[in-house]
Amino acid sequence: MVDPTVWIDYFNGVVDWRTDYLxxxxxLTSILIGDLILAEVLQGFRRDADFETAxxxxxxxxxxxxxxxxxxxxxxxxxxxxxxNGVTVRKTIDSLIATxxxxxxxxxxxxxxxxxGYARHLGLEVVHS
Numbered sequence: 001m002v003d004p005t006v007w008i009d010y011f012n013g014v015v016d017w018r019t020d021y022l023x024x025x026x027x028l029t030s031i032l033i034g035d036l037i038l039a040e041v042l043q044g045f046r047r048d049a050d051f052e053t054a055x056x057x058x059x060x061x062x063x064x065x066x067x068x069x070x071x072x073x074x075x076x077x078x079x080x081x082x083x084x085n086g087v088t089v090r091k092t093i094d095s096l097i098a099t100x101x102x103x104x105x106x107x108x109x110x111x112x113x114x115x116x117g118y119a120r121h122l123g124l125e126v127v128h129s
Contacts, residue, residue, distance in 0.1 A: 001032050001101050003094075003110035004040040011041070011054055017129040018111050033058050034066040034100060036093055066100045075099040078122055087117035098124050 002022060010019045025031075038058060045051040067075075079095045082088075089095050091114060098118035101108045108115065109127040118124035 001034065001097070001106045001108050002037070003097060003108060003112055003115070004037050005111040006109050007037070007041045007058075008044060009111060011045075011050075016111075018109060018127075021109060021127060021129075031061045032106065033061045033063045034097065035063065036066045036096060038063065040093060067096055071096070071099055071103060074103065078102070078118065082117045082121060085117075085121060087121065089114050089117065098122070101125070 006018045006022055009016065010022055041058065042051055042055060045054060075092075075095045075098075078099050079089055079092075094112060094114040095118075098108070098115055100106070102118065102122055102124050105125070107125045107127055115124060115126060119126050
């Protein structure tokens with residue numbers, strides 16, 4: 001799974017180890033595009049042409065629904081657990097993405113510190129440089 005932070009950098013031409021990793025593995029590894037990730041990535045495009053280019057590129061990957069009632073409840077539990085351990089998660093969507101990855105044993109490529117607590121305390125598997 002690739003977090004929106006990396007997809008956004010990738011589409012904006014940012015070059016770092018994460019976008020290089022994505023570029024290298026995009027045809028070698030099965031990448032899932034969650035509906036939440038799709039929405040967050042695509043909502044940032046201002047020009048229709050850029051939106052369509054990105055939509056077309058992302059449609060080549062398997063797209064999956066991410067949230068149901070059980071996952072929402074587990075996400076809330078995870079968020080509360082981290083908060084009780086002094087870890088602040090700034091965005092609900094990050095909690096949902098992390099929980100989806102944990103529950104489905106998916107590796108996450110990200111560029112967002114909100115996932116660090118999930119990796120440290122809840123077993124989220126992340127790609128490292």
